[in-house]
Amino acid sequence: MKRLLLILLASFAIGGSASATTYGFDCIAGTPQACGVGEAQLSADVTDSGGGTVTLTFHNVGSGTSSLTGVYLDTNITFASISIAGGAGTDFRKKGSPKDLPGGGSVSFSDDYRFTAHKPKAANGVNVGETLSIVLTLKAGTTYADVVSALGNGSFRIGLLIADADPNCVGQNTGPQCVGDPGVASFVNNPRPVPEPVAALLGCVACIGLAVIGRRR
DSSP: HHHHHHHHHHHHHHHSOOEEEEEEEEEEOOOHHHHHHHHHHHHEEEEEEEEEEEEEEEEEEEESSOOOEEEEHHHHHHOOEEEEEEEETTOOBBBOSSSOOEEEEEEEEOOOOOEEEEEEEEEHHHHTTEEEEEEEEETTTHHHHHHHHHHHHEEEEEEEEOSSSSSTTTTTOOOEEEEEEEEOEEEEEEEEHHHHHHHHHHHHHHHHHHHHHHHHO
């Protein structure tokens, strides 16, 4: 049993060694249904991708109909360059519209960079099961730890916009053609990272080990 626990602990430690932090999002404006869908389904992995780069990977995971069509960055960090790595089923460009994150003024959000889906936005956005990656190339002297610290203290914030899944349902989710369409909503990342599953699993393994040791005593 001890050998099994050691193997499990070692495998979890190896699997969790990559530098990545995951953030959830809080709704700042939009229909109640869209806010609920976005908060439940949207997340961003912030990963140290090596070579002085940090990769932001956006996920839309769940059963609620939605399409992430805009990514906005409000930051005091100046990057050497930013590129859209893309994702299957998505088509984004730098800038585009809307120019500002809708509702961002309510939380003093002022975007320095924005990335929006090409029209038709709902089709080219990050739909359920899809991902979008944006690569930030850091300037000399700036590190991955600096990025994570800025996300934690609010000097770097990520804003997201989900659009109507059906372009005929703009601004509403009523009517026969709009059943299931949540509407539009805006979000800003929660500065507290989402707990890593690996950490939770390690805790479970530790509990199992203690329980076994306790029984043997």
